[in-house]
Amino acid sequence: MARKLPADHTAPAGDPPDPRPATSRRAFLKTLGAGAATMVALDILETTAAVSGGTAPPPAAATAPPLPDVGEPDLLLRMQADLRRALRKPVHLRRWVMAIDLRRCIGCHACTIACVAENKLPPGIVYRPVLEEEIGTYPNVTRRFLPRPCMQCENPPCVPVCPVGATYRRADGIVAMNYDQCIGCRYCITACPYGARTFDFGHTYTEGTVDAAPAVLGRSGAEGYERATAHEYKQRRERRGQASPIGNVRKCHFCIHRIEAGVLPACVTTCVGRATYFGDASDPDSLVAQVISRPNTMRLKEELGTRPRVYYLL
Numbered sequence: 343m344a345r346k347l348p349a350d351h352t353a354p355a356g357d358p359p360d361p362r363p364a365t366s367r368r369a370f371l372k373t374l375g376a377g378a379a380t381m382v383a384l385d386i387l388e389t390t391a392a393v394s395g396g397t398a399p400p401p402a403a404a405t406a407p408p409l410p411d412v413g414e415p416d417l418l419l420r421m422q423a424d425l426r427r428a429l430r431k432p433v434h435l436r437r438w439v440m441a442i443d444l445r446r447c448i449g450c451h452a453c454t455i456a457c458v459a460e461n462k463l464p465p466g467i468v469y470r471p472v473l474e475e476e477i478g479t480y481p482n483v484t485r486r487f488l489p490r491p492c493m494q495c496e497n498p499p500c501v502p503v504c505p506v507g508a509t510y511r512r513a514d515g516i517v518a519m520n521y522d523q524c525i526g527c528r529y530c531i532t533a534c535p536y537g538a539r540t541f542d543f544g545h546t547y548t549e550g551t552v553d554a555a556p557a558v559l560g561r562s563g564a565e566g567y568e569r570a571t572a573h574e575y576k577q578r579r580e581r582r583g584q585a586s587p588i589g590n591v592r593k594c595h596f597c598i599h600r601i602e603a604g605v606l607p608a609c610v611t612t613c614v615g616r617a618t619y620f621g622d623a624s625d626p627d628s629l630v631a632q633v634i635s636r637p638n639t640m641r642l643k644e645e646l647g648t649r650p651r652v653y654y655l656l
Protein backbone atom coordinates (compact mmCIF):
# COMPACT_ATOMS: atom_id res chain seq x y z
CA MET A 343 0.00 0.00 0.00
CA ALA A 344 2.96 2.26 0.40
CA ARG A 345 5.70 3.08 -1.93
CA LYS A 346 9.24 4.27 -1.37
CA LEU A 347 10.20 7.70 -2.51
CA PRO A 348 13.60 9.03 -3.48
CA ALA A 349 15.90 10.33 -0.79
CA ASP A 350 17.47 13.55 -1.97
CA HIS A 351 15.73 16.17 0.11
CA THR A 352 16.96 19.53 1.40
CA ALA A 353 15.25 21.64 4.04
CA PRO A 354 13.97 25.00 2.75
CA ALA A 355 15.98 28.09 3.59
CA GLY A 356 15.07 29.51 6.95
CA ASP A 357 14.03 26.24 8.50
CA PRO A 358 15.32 25.53 11.97
CA PRO A 359 17.93 22.81 12.32
CA ASP A 360 16.29 19.51 11.44
CA PRO A 361 17.63 16.41 13.18
CA ARG A 362 16.46 14.28 10.31
CA PRO A 363 18.74 13.41 7.40
CA ALA A 364 18.82 15.99 4.62
CA THR A 365 16.46 15.28 1.74
CA SER A 366 14.54 17.16 -0.95
CA ARG A 367 10.97 18.00 -0.05
CA ARG A 368 10.41 18.91 -3.69
CA ALA A 369 11.63 15.50 -4.80
CA PHE A 370 9.41 13.84 -2.24
CA LEU A 371 6.29 15.56 -3.47
CA LYS A 372 7.18 14.97 -7.07
CA THR A 373 6.56 11.31 -6.44
CA LEU A 374 3.40 11.56 -4.40
CA GLY A 375 0.77 11.10 -7.08
CA ALA A 376 0.90 7.30 -6.64
CA GLY A 377 0.62 4.84 -9.49
CA ALA A 378 3.20 4.19 -12.16
CA ALA A 379 0.98 5.63 -14.85
CA THR A 380 0.27 8.78 -12.90
CA MET A 381 1.89 12.04 -13.90
CA VAL A 382 3.38 13.12 -10.64
CA ALA A 383 4.92 16.53 -10.25
CA LEU A 384 4.13 17.89 -6.83
CA ASP A 385 5.82 20.96 -5.51
CA ILE A 386 5.10 21.64 -1.88
CA LEU A 387 7.01 24.89 -1.70
CA GLU A 388 5.38 26.70 -4.59
CA THR A 389 1.97 25.24 -3.84
CA THR A 390 2.13 26.31 -0.24
CA ALA A 391 3.14 29.78 -1.29
CA ALA A 392 0.18 29.97 -3.64
CA VAL A 393 -2.29 28.89 -0.99
CA SER A 394 -0.90 31.14 1.67
CA GLY A 395 -0.97 34.22 -0.50
CA GLY A 396 2.46 34.02 -2.05
CA THR A 397 4.48 33.88 1.12
CA ALA A 398 7.19 31.36 1.79
CA PRO A 399 6.16 28.26 3.73
CA PRO A 400 6.72 28.35 7.45
CA PRO A 401 9.48 26.28 8.98
CA ALA A 402 8.72 22.61 9.19
CA ALA A 403 8.26 21.30 12.70
CA ALA A 404 10.77 18.70 13.81
CA THR A 405 8.25 17.24 16.20
CA ALA A 406 4.48 17.06 16.18
CA PRO A 407 2.93 20.33 17.38
CA PRO A 408 0.45 20.40 20.23
CA LEU A 409 -3.15 19.85 19.29
CA PRO A 410 -5.26 23.01 19.04
CA ASP A 411 -6.88 24.00 22.30
CA VAL A 412 -10.52 23.76 21.37
CA GLY A 413 -11.74 23.60 24.94
CA GLU A 414 -13.10 20.11 24.43
CA PRO A 415 -11.77 16.72 25.42
CA ASP A 416 -11.30 15.43 21.89
CA LEU A 417 -11.13 16.91 18.41
CA LEU A 418 -13.43 14.19 17.13
CA LEU A 419 -16.25 15.38 19.36
CA ARG A 420 -15.98 18.88 18.03
CA MET A 421 -15.81 17.71 14.41
CA GLN A 422 -18.80 15.47 15.00
CA ALA A 423 -20.78 18.45 16.28
CA ASP A 424 -19.57 20.53 13.32
CA LEU A 425 -20.70 17.80 10.95
CA ARG A 426 -24.18 17.55 12.41
CA ARG A 427 -24.56 21.33 12.33
CA ALA A 428 -23.64 21.28 8.63
CA LEU A 429 -26.24 18.63 7.90
CA ARG A 430 -28.93 21.08 8.99
CA LYS A 431 -27.97 23.32 6.07
CA PRO A 432 -29.17 22.81 2.48
CA VAL A 433 -26.80 20.44 0.69
CA HIS A 434 -25.55 23.07 -1.74
CA LEU A 435 -24.37 25.24 1.15
CA ARG A 436 -22.11 22.53 2.59
CA ARG A 437 -18.48 22.58 1.52
CA TRP A 438 -16.91 19.34 2.71
CA VAL A 439 -13.13 19.47 3.01
CA MET A 440 -10.46 17.32 4.58
CA ALA A 441 -7.21 18.54 6.12
CA ILE A 442 -4.29 16.25 6.92
CA ASP A 443 -1.54 17.39 9.26
CA LEU A 444 1.63 15.81 7.91
CA ARG A 445 3.42 16.68 11.16
CA ARG A 446 1.08 14.41 13.05
CA CYS A 447 0.84 11.46 10.64
CA ILE A 448 2.81 8.55 12.06
CA GLY A 449 2.44 6.30 9.02
CA CYS A 450 0.51 3.62 10.87
CA HIS A 451 -1.89 3.01 7.92
CA ALA A 452 -4.83 2.73 10.31
CA CYS A 453 -6.77 5.08 8.01
CA THR A 454 -6.01 2.89 5.01
CA ILE A 455 -7.26 -0.22 6.73
CA ALA A 456 -10.30 1.51 8.21
CA CYS A 457 -11.27 2.59 4.70
CA VAL A 458 -10.78 -0.91 3.31
CA ALA A 459 -12.95 -2.35 6.06
CA GLU A 460 -15.60 0.37 5.82
CA ASN A 461 -16.02 0.09 2.07
CA LYS A 462 -15.37 -3.68 1.79
CA LEU A 463 -12.59 -3.06 -0.68
CA PRO A 464 -11.17 -6.05 -2.60
CA PRO A 465 -7.50 -6.69 -3.39
CA GLY A 466 -5.98 -3.96 -5.52
CA ILE A 467 -8.41 -1.25 -4.43
CA VAL A 468 -7.15 1.25 -1.87
CA TYR A 469 -8.91 4.59 -1.54
CA ARG A 470 -6.49 6.11 0.93
CA PRO A 471 -2.92 4.87 0.63
CA VAL A 472 -0.24 6.38 2.83
CA LEU A 473 2.72 7.20 0.64
CA GLU A 474 6.10 6.85 2.27
CA GLU A 475 9.53 8.27 1.75
CA GLU A 476 12.61 6.82 3.37
CA ILE A 477 15.29 9.45 3.69
CA GLY A 478 18.88 9.49 4.83
CA THR A 479 21.64 6.91 4.87
CA TYR A 480 21.89 4.06 7.33
CA PRO A 481 22.02 4.37 10.30
CA ASN A 482 20.72 7.94 10.05
CA VAL A 483 17.41 7.25 8.36
CA THR A 484 13.83 8.30 8.92
CA ARG A 485 10.54 8.26 7.05
CA ARG A 486 7.96 10.77 5.89
CA PHE A 487 4.30 9.93 5.29
CA LEU A 488 1.53 11.37 3.14
CA PRO A 489 -2.01 9.95 3.14
CA ARG A 490 -3.62 10.42 -0.29
CA PRO A 491 -7.41 10.13 -0.62
CA CYS A 492 -9.32 11.48 -3.62
CA MET A 493 -8.80 15.24 -3.65
CA GLN A 494 -12.52 15.86 -4.41
CA CYS A 495 -11.43 18.51 -6.89
CA GLU A 496 -13.68 21.50 -7.46
CA ASN A 497 -12.56 21.32 -11.08
CA PRO A 498 -12.16 17.55 -11.46
CA PRO A 499 -10.41 16.40 -14.67
CA CYS A 500 -11.96 12.97 -14.23
CA VAL A 501 -15.53 14.20 -14.77
CA PRO A 502 -15.55 15.67 -18.30
CA VAL A 503 -13.69 12.70 -19.81
CA CYS A 504 -16.37 10.19 -18.79
CA PRO A 505 -18.34 9.35 -21.94
CA VAL A 506 -21.45 8.29 -20.06
CA GLY A 507 -21.61 10.74 -17.17
CA ALA A 508 -20.93 8.02 -14.63
CA THR A 509 -18.73 10.25 -12.51
CA TYR A 510 -20.03 13.62 -11.44
CA ARG A 511 -19.72 16.35 -8.85
CA ARG A 512 -22.49 16.53 -6.28
CA ALA A 513 -24.03 19.71 -4.95
CA ASP A 514 -21.90 19.44 -1.82
CA GLY A 515 -18.73 19.13 -3.93
CA ILE A 516 -18.05 15.43 -3.50
CA VAL A 517 -17.01 13.75 -6.75
CA ALA A 518 -19.11 10.60 -6.90
CA MET A 519 -19.52 7.47 -9.01
CA ASN A 520 -22.65 5.96 -10.48
CA TYR A 521 -21.57 2.33 -10.60
CA ASP A 522 -24.60 1.30 -12.63
CA GLN A 523 -23.72 3.84 -15.29
CA CYS A 524 -19.96 3.13 -15.49
CA ILE A 525 -18.90 1.11 -18.54
CA GLY A 526 -15.36 0.53 -17.29
CA CYS A 527 -13.53 2.40 -20.04
CA ARG A 528 -11.11 3.84 -17.45
CA TYR A 529 -10.66 7.21 -19.14
CA CYS A 530 -11.13 8.79 -15.72
CA ILE A 531 -8.20 6.85 -14.28
CA THR A 532 -5.94 8.37 -16.88
CA ALA A 533 -7.37 11.85 -16.35
CA CYS A 534 -6.88 11.95 -12.58
CA PRO A 535 -3.55 13.62 -11.84
CA TYR A 536 -3.44 12.18 -8.33
CA GLY A 537 -3.74 8.46 -9.05
CA ALA A 538 -6.88 8.43 -6.92
CA ARG A 539 -8.89 6.03 -9.08
CA THR A 540 -8.54 2.27 -9.46
CA PHE A 541 -10.38 -0.40 -11.39
CA ASP A 542 -12.24 -3.23 -9.72
CA PHE A 543 -11.20 -6.41 -11.53
CA GLY A 544 -13.31 -8.58 -9.25
CA HIS A 545 -10.41 -10.20 -7.46
CA THR A 546 -10.84 -11.93 -4.13
CA TYR A 547 -8.47 -12.34 -1.22
CA THR A 548 -8.90 -16.08 -1.36
CA GLU A 549 -7.64 -16.43 -4.92
CA GLY A 550 -4.80 -18.89 -5.06
CA THR A 551 -5.60 -20.49 -1.74
CA VAL A 552 -6.73 -24.07 -1.20
CA ASP A 553 -10.23 -22.78 -0.44
CA ALA A 554 -10.49 -20.79 -3.61
CA ALA A 555 -11.01 -23.23 -6.47
CA PRO A 556 -12.67 -22.08 -8.57
CA ALA A 557 -11.84 -18.49 -7.60
CA VAL A 558 -15.00 -16.94 -8.92
CA LEU A 559 -17.09 -14.56 -6.89
CA GLY A 560 -20.40 -15.99 -5.82
CA ARG A 561 -19.02 -19.51 -5.81
CA SER A 562 -16.83 -21.32 -3.36
CA GLY A 563 -13.85 -19.11 -4.27
CA ALA A 564 -15.01 -16.17 -2.21
CA GLU A 565 -15.26 -16.30 1.56
CA GLY A 566 -18.31 -14.80 3.19
CA TYR A 567 -16.50 -11.68 4.31
CA GLU A 568 -15.58 -10.97 0.70
CA ARG A 569 -19.24 -10.91 -0.26
CA ALA A 570 -20.23 -8.67 2.64
CA THR A 571 -22.64 -5.89 1.72
CA ALA A 572 -20.99 -2.52 1.14
CA HIS A 573 -22.88 0.73 1.68
CA GLU A 574 -21.03 3.14 -0.57
CA TYR A 575 -23.22 5.96 -1.89
CA LYS A 576 -25.92 4.81 0.53
CA GLN A 577 -26.59 1.74 -1.60
CA ARG A 578 -26.50 -1.93 -0.64
CA ARG A 579 -24.11 -3.87 -2.85
CA GLU A 580 -23.01 -7.42 -2.31
CA ARG A 581 -20.13 -8.77 -4.39
CA ARG A 582 -21.78 -11.44 -6.49
CA GLY A 583 -20.92 -12.66 -9.98
CA GLN A 584 -19.85 -9.69 -12.08
CA ALA A 585 -22.26 -7.18 -10.55
CA SER A 586 -21.12 -3.59 -9.96
CA PRO A 587 -18.83 -2.33 -8.63
CA ILE A 588 -16.91 -5.19 -10.25
CA GLY A 589 -15.87 -3.88 -13.65
CA ASN A 590 -16.16 -0.27 -12.51
CA VAL A 591 -13.73 2.44 -11.48
CA ARG A 592 -13.68 3.17 -7.75
CA LYS A 593 -12.40 5.96 -5.56
CA CYS A 594 -12.68 7.69 -2.20
CA HIS A 595 -16.02 9.46 -1.69
CA PHE A 596 -15.45 11.05 1.73
CA CYS A 597 -17.65 8.26 3.18
CA ILE A 598 -20.87 9.86 1.93
CA HIS A 599 -22.88 7.09 3.57
CA ARG A 600 -21.38 7.95 6.94
CA ILE A 601 -21.33 11.74 6.83
CA GLU A 602 -24.96 11.93 5.73
CA ALA A 603 -25.76 9.78 8.76
CA GLY A 604 -23.95 12.31 10.95
CA VAL A 605 -20.80 10.22 11.37
CA LEU A 606 -17.29 11.31 10.41
CA PRO A 607 -15.43 9.43 7.63
CA ALA A 608 -13.83 6.18 8.75
CA CYS A 609 -10.29 7.44 8.16
CA VAL A 610 -10.93 10.45 10.40
CA THR A 611 -12.28 8.54 13.38
CA THR A 612 -9.53 5.93 13.08
CA CYS A 613 -6.57 8.28 12.71
CA VAL A 614 -4.18 7.29 15.48
CA GLY A 615 -2.19 10.51 15.27
CA ARG A 616 -5.34 12.71 15.18
CA ALA A 617 -3.85 14.02 11.96
CA THR A 618 -7.03 14.17 9.86
CA TYR A 619 -9.67 16.88 10.05
CA PHE A 620 -13.01 16.92 8.25
CA GLY A 621 -15.95 19.24 8.06
CA ASP A 622 -17.80 22.06 6.36
CA ALA A 623 -15.37 24.76 5.29
CA SER A 624 -18.21 27.18 4.65
CA ASP A 625 -18.88 27.25 8.39
CA PRO A 626 -16.34 29.64 9.94
CA ASP A 627 -16.95 28.10 13.35
CA SER A 628 -15.99 24.61 12.21
CA LEU A 629 -12.65 23.22 13.27
CA VAL A 630 -11.69 22.31 9.73
CA ALA A 631 -12.38 25.85 8.50
CA GLN A 632 -10.08 27.21 11.18
CA VAL A 633 -7.39 24.66 10.40
CA ILE A 634 -7.26 25.36 6.66
CA SER A 635 -7.16 29.11 7.24
CA ARG A 636 -3.66 28.79 8.65
CA PRO A 637 -0.73 29.90 6.50
CA ASN A 638 0.99 26.52 6.66
CA THR A 639 -1.51 24.76 4.41
CA MET A 640 -1.01 23.52 0.87
CA ARG A 641 -2.84 21.49 -1.73
CA LEU A 642 -1.33 19.09 -4.22
CA LYS A 643 -0.65 20.16 -7.80
CA GLU A 644 -2.60 23.37 -7.56
CA GLU A 645 -0.92 24.59 -10.71
CA LEU A 646 -3.25 22.29 -12.65
CA GLY A 647 -6.28 24.30 -11.58
CA THR A 648 -8.04 21.29 -10.07
CA ARG A 649 -8.78 23.13 -6.80
CA PRO A 650 -8.56 20.12 -4.45
CA ARG A 651 -10.67 19.98 -1.31
CA VAL A 652 -7.99 18.08 0.54
CA TYR A 653 -5.52 20.32 2.34
CA TYR A 654 -2.21 19.41 3.94
CA LEU A 655 -0.64 21.08 6.94
CA LEU A 656 3.13 21.32 6.93
Ligand code: SF4
Binds near residue numbers: 504506523526528591
Ligand atom coordinates in the same frame (compact mmCIF):
# COMPACT_ATOMS: atom_id res chain seq x y z
S1 SF4 B 1 -14.43 4.08 -16.28
FE1 SF4 B 1 -16.57 4.54 -15.81
S2 SF4 B 1 -16.52 6.50 -14.64
FE2 SF4 B 1 -14.50 6.24 -15.64
S3 SF4 B 1 -14.69 7.40 -17.58
FE3 SF4 B 1 -15.22 5.23 -18.06
S4 SF4 B 1 -17.46 5.11 -17.81
FE4 SF4 B 1 -16.78 7.05 -16.82
Ligand code: SF4
Binds near residue numbers: 494517537
Ligand atom coordinates in the same frame (compact mmCIF):
# COMPACT_ATOMS: atom_id res chain seq x y z
S1 SF4 C 1 -8.45 13.59 -7.30
FE1 SF4 C 1 -8.73 12.57 -9.28
S2 SF4 C 1 -10.55 11.28 -9.00
FE2 SF4 C 1 -10.56 12.77 -7.34
S3 SF4 C 1 -11.82 14.50 -8.13
FE3 SF4 C 1 -9.66 15.00 -8.60
S4 SF4 C 1 -9.35 14.25 -10.66
FE4 SF4 C 1 -11.24 13.25 -9.90
